[in-house]
Amino acid sequence: MTLSHERGLESPFQLRHYLTLITVVIIAGMNQGLLLPLLTLLLDKTGVSTGVNGLNAAALYIGTFATMFWIEKPVRRFGYKPVIVGGILIVLVALILFPSFPNFWVWLVLRFMVGVGDSGLHYATQLWIVSRSPADKRGRYISLYGMAYGAGFSLGPLGINLLPYGMWAPFLATMLCTVVSLMFVSRLPNALPETVKREPGAQAVTTYPAVFRLAWYALLTSFLYGYMESSMNSNFPAYGLRIGMSDAWISLLLPVIGIGSLILQLPLGVWSDRWGRKPILMAAGLIGGAAFAAVPFASQGNLLLVLILFGLAGGLVGSFFTLGLAYAADVVPKAVLPRTNVIASVLFSIGSITGPNIGGFSMQYFSVHSMFYWLGGAYVLFALLGLWFRPKVS
Incomplete structure (x- = not known):
């Protein structure tokens, strides 16, 4: 399989171009990190139930999920820059319309728009960085990209x-x-992605079900990360209001999860290289799940302890997406890594859509604390499933 280069790919990836994309990612993370809890708070104060609020929040991730089926074509046809600009403009229009039309159904559509814009922006920036980065620095560049988004989101x-x-x-x-x-x-100058041409006699690509069977345990991390991220940012503000937290405490506690992830991301990666990714993922899931499950007991009167639990849980499970991709790369052939990433993205979207709905309706019909029982139980179950998973290392 050979790569043919389209126009715009011959020049090296300049540092100032990379820093520009990193700046865009930080701001995109800030937008998403603000909109999820802000809109939840505003809707909750108008009397919208937690279950219906969760449905509204899920619209953003539905937009993200829907975009994945068509975004590759405009990137290949027009290049990275127009898609990034288009994504930013879609988000900007939505930001203007949110306060102009404070209506549940209007916000449902606008959240979907933000999901579409963010998805296009991230797809184009990720692909641009991967395709233009030097091979010996690609991992560093992508790691910084993820940390930049996490910092903005926090x-x-x-x-x-x-x-x-x-x-x-x-x-x-x-x-x-x-x-x-x-x-x-x-x-930024525009550039087009590389075009892959298959050589005669090349083997067929492994199917998606076959890839999932090889690395289902590693790929579940994407679902869990999406579930945790969306559930916390969409449901926790409503949870905080119901147990008597102030807006200031809610806005303080939410970033702690992202900060914990930023602090432990590199150490967890180093430890997974040294002791194996599955043991690290199992330990992180077990301890992180226990921390989430302990939040309802701490929230009865010790918000400082809740802050510590959030930092611990976020630090341990906040790197699940990247650690899971690294583990998947250990257990699948290199030729199917692109399909592995697609599956991971789909599972992330499904988790992101599922999280606010399960958390919202369980808070409405069962217990206000149930979102943390679901979170804790899911990560503990993941840790136990690791005892069963026996990968065929590629």
């Missing part, structure tokens, strides 16, 4: 503190940041 909820200045205030702040990212991207 900072986003702090914008909730602008609500005392009016509903427009947090939206206006994130609008200005989005305009700045659009200005940065406008200065």
